Amino acid sequence: MDTILYFAFTAAYILLLVWALAKQKSWNFMSFICLVLIGLIYDNGLIAIGKFIGEGPVLENLSLLRFWSHAFLTPMLVLFSWGALNRAGIGWVKKKAVLAAAIIYALALAAIEIALETWGLELATEEQYGVLRYVSAEPSSGPPIMVLLVSVVLIAAGILLWKKVGWKWMLIGAGVMTIGSAVPIPVDSSAATNAFELFLLTTLVWTKVHLESKEQN
Numbered sequence: 448m449d450t451i452l453y454f455a456f457t458a459a460y461i462l463l464l465v466w467a468l469a470k471q472k473s474w475n476f477m478s479f480i481c482l483v484l485i486g487l488i489y490d491n492g493l494i495a496i497g498k499f500i501g502e503g504p505v506l507e508n509l510s511l512l513r514f515w516s517h518a519f520l521t522p523m524l525v526l527f528s529w530g531a532l533n534r535a536g537i538g539w540v541k542k543k544a545v546l547a548a549a550i551i552y553a554l555a556l557a558a559i560e561i562a563l564e565t566w567g568l569e570l571a572t573e574e575q576y577g578v579l580r581y582v583s584a585e586p587s588s589g590p591p592i593m594v595l596l597v598s599v600v601l602i603a604a605g606i607l608l609w610k611k612v613g614w615k616w617m618l619i620g621a622g623v624m625t626i627g628s629a630v631p632i633p634v635d636s637s638a639a640t641n642a643f644e645l646f647l648l649t650t651l652v653w654t655k656v657h658l659e660s661k662e663q664n
Contacts, residue, residue: 489513498577605621
């Protein structure tokens with residue numbers, strides 16, 4: 448069952464990427480969402496086909512790339528947030544110091560994830576609900592710090608967008624993702640959190656399309 452879900456997630460992310468690119472008129476900081484989507488297409492796609500590849504060095508090395516792409520690409524949501532606030536016309540966001548702070552923050556988050564989770568990572572196979580994948584051999588020692596810090600930025604940016612232009616969906620997406628990740632879901636599936644992630648990315652792409660079309664009108 449989960450294999451079908453991961454194939455569905457992969458297809459959904461491909462559609463979101465096509466939507467984002469089709470509606471885009473020029474490259475800007477909100478375009479970083481496209482790289483995040485590519486990473487999620489790879490992530491979910493690899494999990495979907497894991498059992499067809501089979502246990503071994505091929506799947507293990509491909510899975511290691513999943514963790515590295517997560518470390519580098521997820522912090523780009525900080526730059527997307529800056530781009531959304533800039534496109535919404537929030538004056539103080541346009542200052543060079545604020546942009547520099549956003550870039551440094553994103554780079555710091557990537558460094559934190561690499562230092563705490565990715566560097567020297569050892570993987571072990573996990574077969575659950577019909578899905579075969581490689582996961583960290585070491586049990587998690589706490590909440591995902593990098594993801595939590597990214598969520599803080601998304602929620603803050605969502606609040607500012609709601610106040611400035613009345614657009615609430617970025618805040619709703621970030622809020623649902625945060626709550627969904629924190630609250631255990633009594634569902635026999637390893638893909639529950641991925642559904643919240645898909646909802647978040649849908650609201651972010653929608654935010655991008657909305658702000659860019661609003662500027663053109």
